[in-house]
Amino acid sequence: MKLTYPHMGEAYIAVKAMFDDLGIESIIPPFSTENTLRLGAKESPESICLPFKIMLGNYVRSIEEGADTIVITGSCGPCRFGYYGPLQKLILKDMGYDVDMIILDPPREGISKFFNNIRKLSRGAGIRAYRIFQEAYRVCEKIDELNEIQYFVRPRTKDKAKLNGIMHNFRAKVLNAKGSKEISQLIDKTKDELLSLDIDMDLKPIKLGIIGEIYTIIDPFSNLNAEDRLGDLGAEVHRSMTVKDWAENNLIKPLRREKPYELEKRLSKPYLPVMIGGHTQQCIGHAVKYARSGYDGLIQIYPLSCMPEIVSRSILPQVEKDYGIPILYLIVDEQTGEAGYQTRLEAFYDYVDNRRRRS
Ligand code: SF4
DSSP: OOEEOOOOTTHHHHHHHHHHHHTOOEEOOOOOOHHHHHHHHHHSOTTSOHHHHHHHHHHHHHHHTTOOEEEEEOOOSSSGGGGHHHHHHHHHHHTTOOOEEEEEOOGGGOHHHHHHHHHHHTTTTTTHHHHHHHHHHHHHHHHHHHHHHHHHHGGGBSOHHHHHHHHHHHHHHHTTOOHHHHHHHHHHHHHHHHHTSOBOTTOOOOEEEEEEOHHHHHOTTTTTTHHHHHHHHTOEEEESOOHHHHHIIIIIHHHTTOOTTHHHHHHHTTTOOSOOSTTHHHHHHHHHHHHHTTOSEEEEEEETTOHHHHHHHHHHHHHHHHHTOOEEEEEEOTTOOHHHHHHHHHHHHHHHHHHHHHO
16 A cells, blocks of 8 residues: 655644654655646646646556655534535546545544544554554644744744744755654654744744645645745744644644634634534634734635635624734635735735834
8 A cells, every 4th residue: 555645734744754664655746836736726626726727646656656644634614614525436436546545634524534544554563553643743733843943933933044944944854854853853843943044033023824624725836935035025924723733723723622713713703603614613713813913914825716715804804903913814716826826915014014013
Protein backbone atom coordinates (compact mmCIF):
# COMPACT_ATOMS: atom_id res chain seq x y z
CA MET A 1 0.00 0.00 0.00
CA LYS A 2 1.42 3.36 -1.04
CA LEU A 3 -0.60 6.11 0.57
CA THR A 4 -1.09 9.66 -0.52
CA TYR A 5 -3.14 12.60 0.73
CA PRO A 6 -4.06 16.01 -0.64
CA HIS A 7 -2.20 19.18 0.23
CA MET A 8 -3.76 21.54 2.72
CA GLY A 9 -1.15 24.04 3.79
CA GLU A 10 1.36 22.46 6.15
CA ALA A 11 -0.86 19.46 6.98
CA TYR A 12 1.44 17.22 4.93
CA ILE A 13 4.21 17.72 7.52
CA ALA A 14 2.23 16.21 10.41
CA VAL A 15 0.73 13.48 8.21
CA LYS A 16 4.15 12.55 6.86
CA ALA A 17 5.53 12.43 10.44
CA MET A 18 2.71 10.10 11.44
CA PHE A 19 3.08 7.70 8.49
CA ASP A 20 6.88 7.67 8.87
CA ASP A 21 6.48 6.67 12.54
CA LEU A 22 3.91 4.01 11.62
CA GLY A 23 6.35 2.63 9.05
CA ILE A 24 3.92 3.20 6.17
CA GLU A 25 5.25 4.41 2.86
CA SER A 26 3.49 7.60 1.80
CA ILE A 27 3.83 9.85 -1.21
CA ILE A 28 3.51 13.58 -0.68
CA PRO A 29 2.00 15.09 -3.81
CA PRO A 30 4.26 17.64 -5.52
CA PHE A 31 3.41 21.11 -4.17
CA SER A 32 0.31 22.58 -5.80
CA THR A 33 0.95 24.74 -8.85
CA GLU A 34 -1.10 26.23 -11.69
CA ASN A 35 -0.66 22.89 -13.48
CA THR A 36 -2.08 20.94 -10.53
CA LEU A 37 -5.13 23.19 -10.53
CA ARG A 38 -5.53 23.00 -14.30
CA LEU A 39 -5.32 19.20 -14.12
CA GLY A 40 -7.99 19.02 -11.39
CA ALA A 41 -10.25 21.70 -12.86
CA LYS A 42 -10.31 19.96 -16.26
CA GLU A 43 -11.88 16.81 -14.75
CA SER A 44 -14.08 18.42 -12.06
CA PRO A 45 -17.67 19.66 -12.27
CA GLU A 46 -17.33 23.27 -13.38
CA SER A 47 -19.13 24.87 -10.44
CA ILE A 48 -17.60 22.78 -7.66
CA CYS A 49 -15.50 24.65 -5.11
CA LEU A 50 -11.78 25.31 -5.57
CA PRO A 51 -10.42 22.84 -2.92
CA PHE A 52 -12.06 19.93 -4.79
CA LYS A 53 -10.20 20.83 -7.98
CA ILE A 54 -6.82 21.34 -6.32
CA MET A 55 -7.15 18.07 -4.37
CA LEU A 56 -8.05 16.14 -7.51
CA GLY A 57 -4.95 17.57 -9.19
CA ASN A 58 -2.87 16.51 -6.15
CA TYR A 59 -4.16 12.91 -6.40
CA VAL A 60 -3.35 12.61 -10.08
CA ARG A 61 0.20 13.88 -9.50
CA SER A 62 0.68 11.37 -6.62
CA ILE A 63 -0.82 8.45 -8.55
CA GLU A 64 1.59 9.19 -11.38
CA GLU A 65 4.35 8.80 -8.77
CA GLY A 66 3.06 5.40 -7.64
CA ALA A 67 0.39 6.03 -4.99
CA ASP A 68 -2.42 3.46 -4.88
CA THR A 69 -4.42 4.56 -1.82
CA ILE A 70 -5.74 8.01 -0.96
CA VAL A 71 -6.47 9.11 2.60
CA ILE A 72 -8.70 12.08 3.22
CA THR A 73 -10.85 13.36 6.03
CA GLY A 74 -14.58 13.38 5.47
CA SER A 75 -17.72 15.27 6.32
CA CYS A 76 -18.12 18.88 7.27
CA GLY A 77 -21.81 18.99 8.09
CA PRO A 78 -24.23 19.81 5.31
CA CYS A 79 -21.82 21.11 2.66
CA ARG A 80 -20.11 19.64 -0.39
CA PHE A 81 -17.15 18.32 1.57
CA GLY A 82 -19.22 15.27 2.52
CA TYR A 83 -19.19 14.03 -1.07
CA TYR A 84 -15.66 15.07 -2.04
CA GLY A 85 -14.25 11.57 -1.44
CA PRO A 86 -16.88 9.44 -3.21
CA LEU A 87 -17.13 11.84 -6.16
CA GLN A 88 -13.37 12.17 -6.56
CA LYS A 89 -13.07 8.37 -6.51
CA LEU A 90 -15.60 8.13 -9.36
CA ILE A 91 -13.83 10.81 -11.38
CA LEU A 92 -10.46 9.10 -10.89
CA LYS A 93 -12.00 5.81 -12.03
CA ASP A 94 -13.35 7.51 -15.17
CA MET A 95 -9.83 8.79 -15.76
CA GLY A 96 -8.53 5.22 -15.58
CA TYR A 97 -7.10 5.37 -12.05
CA ASP A 98 -8.52 2.58 -9.90
CA VAL A 99 -7.30 3.57 -6.45
CA ASP A 100 -8.52 2.87 -2.93
CA MET A 101 -9.84 5.73 -0.88
CA ILE A 102 -9.86 5.77 2.92
CA ILE A 103 -12.23 8.49 4.11
CA LEU A 104 -11.60 9.38 7.74
CA ASP A 105 -14.90 10.76 9.00
CA PRO A 106 -14.63 12.42 12.43
CA PRO A 107 -15.71 10.22 15.39
CA ARG A 108 -19.02 12.09 15.70
CA GLU A 109 -20.07 10.53 12.36
CA GLY A 110 -19.74 7.01 13.81
CA ILE A 111 -17.21 5.90 16.36
CA SER A 112 -16.82 2.28 15.12
CA LYS A 113 -16.23 3.36 11.51
CA PHE A 114 -13.65 5.87 12.77
CA PHE A 115 -11.74 3.22 14.73
CA ASN A 116 -11.97 0.72 11.84
CA ASN A 117 -10.26 3.24 9.58
CA ILE A 118 -7.67 4.04 12.25
CA ARG A 119 -6.96 0.30 12.63
CA LYS A 120 -6.55 0.00 8.85
CA LEU A 121 -4.02 2.82 8.86
CA SER A 122 -2.12 1.76 11.94
CA ARG A 123 -1.89 -1.96 11.23
CA GLY A 124 0.84 -3.63 13.19
CA ALA A 125 1.48 -0.60 15.38
CA GLY A 126 -0.77 -1.82 18.23
CA ILE A 127 -0.68 0.31 21.34
CA ARG A 128 2.26 2.25 19.86
CA ALA A 129 -0.22 3.90 17.47
CA TYR A 130 -1.67 5.99 20.30
CA ARG A 131 1.71 7.55 21.07
CA ILE A 132 2.37 8.09 17.35
CA PHE A 133 -0.91 10.02 16.97
CA GLN A 134 0.04 12.13 19.98
CA GLU A 135 3.42 12.91 18.44
CA ALA A 136 1.76 13.87 15.14
CA TYR A 137 -0.55 16.21 17.05
CA ARG A 138 2.51 17.73 18.75
CA VAL A 139 3.98 18.35 15.27
CA CYS A 140 0.75 20.25 14.40
CA GLU A 141 1.24 22.39 17.51
CA LYS A 142 4.83 23.11 16.54
CA ILE A 143 3.79 24.10 13.01
CA ASP A 144 1.36 26.62 14.53
CA GLU A 145 4.14 27.99 16.73
CA LEU A 146 6.44 28.30 13.71
CA ASN A 147 3.75 30.13 11.73
CA GLU A 148 3.01 32.48 14.60
CA ILE A 149 6.68 33.39 14.86
CA GLN A 150 6.71 34.00 11.13
CA TYR A 151 3.61 36.25 11.35
CA PHE A 152 5.31 38.21 14.16
CA VAL A 153 8.70 38.55 12.49
CA ARG A 154 7.71 39.28 8.87
CA PRO A 155 6.28 42.80 9.35
CA ARG A 156 9.01 43.68 11.85
CA THR A 157 12.13 42.76 9.89
CA LYS A 158 13.89 44.29 6.93
CA ASP A 159 15.55 40.91 6.25
CA LYS A 160 12.57 39.65 4.25
CA ALA A 161 14.80 37.88 1.73
CA LYS A 162 16.53 36.01 4.58
CA LEU A 163 13.18 35.13 6.12
CA ASN A 164 11.94 33.76 2.79
CA GLY A 165 15.20 31.81 2.46
CA ILE A 166 14.78 30.25 5.91
CA MET A 167 11.21 29.17 5.13
CA HIS A 168 12.22 27.91 1.69
CA ASN A 169 15.01 25.79 3.23
CA PHE A 170 12.60 24.47 5.83
CA ARG A 171 10.13 23.31 3.18
CA ALA A 172 12.89 21.62 1.21
CA LYS A 173 14.46 19.91 4.22
CA VAL A 174 11.22 18.71 5.81
CA LEU A 175 10.58 16.48 2.80
CA ASN A 176 13.72 14.52 3.68
CA ALA A 177 13.28 14.52 7.47
CA LYS A 178 11.98 11.21 8.83
CA GLY A 179 9.42 10.83 11.59
CA SER A 180 8.06 13.23 14.19
CA LYS A 181 11.35 13.47 16.13
CA GLU A 182 13.46 14.68 13.19
CA ILE A 183 10.67 16.91 11.92
CA SER A 184 10.15 18.49 15.37
CA GLN A 185 13.88 19.20 15.64
CA LEU A 186 13.85 20.83 12.22
CA ILE A 187 10.87 23.02 13.19
CA ASP A 188 12.65 24.10 16.41
CA LYS A 189 15.80 24.96 14.47
CA THR A 190 13.78 27.01 11.97
CA LYS A 191 12.04 28.89 14.79
CA ASP A 192 15.47 29.84 16.20
CA GLU A 193 16.65 30.98 12.78
CA LEU A 194 13.60 33.23 12.39
CA LEU A 195 14.11 34.73 15.83
CA SER A 196 17.77 35.44 15.08
CA LEU A 197 16.80 37.88 12.31
CA ASP A 198 17.02 41.61 12.90
CA ILE A 199 13.59 42.33 14.42
CA ASP A 200 12.26 45.80 15.28
CA MET A 201 10.55 45.01 18.58
CA ASP A 202 9.22 48.57 18.99
CA LEU A 203 7.18 48.44 15.79
CA LYS A 204 3.42 48.13 16.28
CA PRO A 205 2.05 46.77 12.98
CA ILE A 206 -1.66 46.69 12.27
CA LYS A 207 -3.20 43.34 13.20
CA LEU A 208 -5.40 41.48 10.74
CA GLY A 209 -7.38 38.29 11.41
CA ILE A 210 -7.86 35.83 8.54
CA ILE A 211 -11.30 34.22 8.64
CA GLY A 212 -13.42 32.21 6.21
CA GLU A 213 -13.38 28.75 4.66
CA ILE A 214 -10.87 26.41 6.31
CA TYR A 215 -9.04 25.15 3.20
CA THR A 216 -8.52 28.58 1.66
CA ILE A 217 -7.37 29.98 5.01
CA ILE A 218 -4.82 27.22 5.59
CA ASP A 219 -3.56 26.55 2.07
CA PRO A 220 -1.21 29.28 0.77
CA PHE A 221 -1.50 28.14 -2.86
CA SER A 222 -5.27 28.56 -2.83
CA ASN A 223 -5.14 32.02 -1.17
CA LEU A 224 -2.21 33.22 -3.29
CA ASN A 225 0.04 33.49 -0.22
CA ALA A 226 -2.17 36.13 1.37
CA GLU A 227 -0.37 35.88 4.73
CA ASP A 228 3.08 36.52 3.22
CA ARG A 229 1.75 39.35 1.06
CA LEU A 230 0.14 41.06 4.06
CA GLY A 231 3.22 40.50 6.22
CA ASP A 232 5.41 42.02 3.49
CA LEU A 233 3.11 45.05 3.37
CA GLY A 234 3.63 45.47 7.13
CA ALA A 235 0.67 43.74 8.79
CA GLU A 236 0.80 41.11 11.51
CA VAL A 237 -1.71 38.43 10.58
CA HIS A 238 -3.39 35.67 12.51
CA ARG A 239 -4.90 32.54 10.95
CA SER A 240 -8.23 31.75 12.63
CA MET A 241 -8.16 28.04 11.79
CA THR A 242 -5.24 25.66 11.62
CA VAL A 243 -4.67 21.94 11.16
CA LYS A 244 -4.06 21.63 14.90
CA ASP A 245 -7.39 23.34 15.68
CA TRP A 246 -9.14 21.05 13.25
CA ALA A 247 -7.61 17.94 14.85
CA GLU A 248 -8.37 19.21 18.34
CA ASN A 249 -12.02 20.01 17.61
CA ASN A 250 -12.87 17.15 15.26
CA LEU A 251 -10.84 14.27 16.67
CA ILE A 252 -9.67 14.90 20.21
CA LYS A 253 -12.60 16.73 21.78
CA PRO A 254 -15.30 14.32 20.53
CA LEU A 255 -13.26 11.37 21.86
CA ARG A 256 -13.05 13.13 25.23
CA ARG A 257 -16.79 13.92 25.02
CA GLU A 258 -16.01 17.65 25.01
CA LYS A 259 -17.90 20.12 22.84
CA PRO A 260 -15.95 21.39 19.81
CA TYR A 261 -15.61 25.10 18.93
CA GLU A 262 -17.57 26.09 22.04
CA LEU A 263 -16.36 29.70 22.27
CA GLU A 264 -16.78 30.41 18.55
CA LYS A 265 -20.30 28.97 18.55
CA ARG A 266 -21.25 31.05 21.59
CA LEU A 267 -19.91 34.25 20.02
CA SER A 268 -21.69 33.60 16.74
CA LYS A 269 -25.03 32.83 18.41
CA PRO A 270 -26.59 36.33 18.12
CA TYR A 271 -25.93 36.21 14.37
CA LEU A 272 -26.25 32.53 13.52
CA PRO A 273 -27.65 30.25 16.24
CA VAL A 274 -27.57 27.01 14.22
CA MET A 275 -25.00 24.97 12.38
CA ILE A 276 -25.56 25.29 8.64
CA GLY A 277 -22.50 23.43 7.38
CA GLY A 278 -18.83 24.13 6.77
CA HIS A 279 -17.37 26.46 9.41
CA THR A 280 -19.86 29.32 9.17
CA GLN A 281 -20.41 29.61 12.92
CA GLN A 282 -16.66 29.47 13.51
CA CYS A 283 -16.11 32.20 10.91
CA ILE A 284 -18.61 34.55 12.59
CA GLY A 285 -17.33 33.58 16.06
CA HIS A 286 -13.73 34.28 15.05
CA ALA A 287 -14.74 37.65 13.59
CA VAL A 288 -16.32 38.65 16.92
CA LYS A 289 -13.36 37.27 18.86
CA TYR A 290 -10.85 39.26 16.79
CA ALA A 291 -12.95 42.43 17.00
CA ARG A 292 -13.15 42.13 20.78
CA SER A 293 -9.40 41.45 21.02
CA GLY A 294 -8.48 44.78 19.42
CA TYR A 295 -7.65 43.59 15.89
CA ASP A 296 -7.60 46.39 13.31
CA GLY A 297 -9.25 44.53 10.44
CA LEU A 298 -10.39 41.18 9.11
CA ILE A 299 -10.04 39.38 5.81
CA GLN A 300 -12.58 36.75 4.84
CA ILE A 301 -11.27 34.32 2.23
CA TYR A 302 -13.47 31.70 0.60
CA PRO A 303 -13.82 29.81 -2.67
CA LEU A 304 -16.30 30.94 -5.29
CA SER A 305 -19.61 29.07 -4.80
CA CYS A 306 -18.76 27.97 -1.23
CA MET A 307 -22.25 27.65 0.21
CA PRO A 308 -21.48 28.08 3.96
CA GLU A 309 -19.18 31.06 3.45
CA ILE A 310 -21.69 32.85 1.23
CA VAL A 311 -23.90 32.85 4.33
CA SER A 312 -21.02 34.20 6.48
CA ARG A 313 -20.46 36.87 3.84
CA SER A 314 -24.03 38.06 4.22
CA ILE A 315 -23.77 38.18 8.05
CA LEU A 316 -20.32 39.72 8.45
CA PRO A 317 -21.38 43.27 7.43
CA GLN A 318 -23.50 43.28 10.60
CA VAL A 319 -20.44 42.27 12.69
CA GLU A 320 -18.53 45.02 10.86
CA LYS A 321 -21.20 47.53 11.90
CA ASP A 322 -21.62 46.30 15.49
CA TYR A 323 -17.90 46.29 16.27
CA GLY A 324 -16.67 48.99 13.86
CA ILE A 325 -14.08 46.67 12.34
CA PRO A 326 -13.37 46.81 8.59
CA ILE A 327 -13.57 43.55 6.64
CA LEU A 328 -12.14 42.72 3.23
CA TYR A 329 -13.93 39.94 1.34
CA LEU A 330 -11.81 37.85 -1.00
CA ILE A 331 -13.28 35.15 -3.22
CA VAL A 332 -10.81 32.79 -4.88
CA ASP A 333 -11.10 30.39 -7.79
CA GLU A 334 -8.98 29.29 -10.74
CA GLN A 335 -9.65 32.64 -12.47
CA THR A 336 -8.29 34.78 -9.62
CA GLY A 337 -5.77 37.22 -11.05
CA GLU A 338 -2.67 37.98 -9.00
CA ALA A 339 -2.41 41.69 -9.84
CA GLY A 340 -6.00 42.51 -8.86
CA TYR A 341 -5.66 40.43 -5.70
CA GLN A 342 -2.47 42.26 -4.66
CA THR A 343 -4.08 45.64 -5.37
CA ARG A 344 -7.01 44.82 -3.11
CA LEU A 345 -4.70 43.70 -0.29
CA GLU A 346 -2.62 46.88 -0.63
CA ALA A 347 -5.69 49.11 -0.68
CA PHE A 348 -7.11 47.38 2.40
CA TYR A 349 -3.79 47.57 4.21
CA ASP A 350 -3.53 51.33 3.50
CA TYR A 351 -7.11 51.91 4.56
CA VAL A 352 -6.75 50.04 7.87
CA ASP A 353 -3.34 51.57 8.59
CA ASN A 354 -4.63 55.15 7.96
CA ARG A 355 -7.74 54.45 9.97
CA ARG A 356 -5.66 53.40 12.96
CA ARG A 357 -3.36 56.43 12.67
CA ARG A 358 -6.36 58.77 12.58
CA SER A 359 -7.93 57.17 15.62
S1 SF4 B 1 -16.88 24.62 3.01
FE1 SF4 B 1 -17.23 25.56 1.03
S2 SF4 B 1 -15.35 25.21 -0.14
FE2 SF4 B 1 -15.32 23.81 1.61
S3 SF4 B 1 -16.26 21.97 0.77
FE3 SF4 B 1 -17.91 23.12 1.73
S4 SF4 B 1 -18.80 24.28 0.03
FE4 SF4 B 1 -16.79 23.59 -0.65
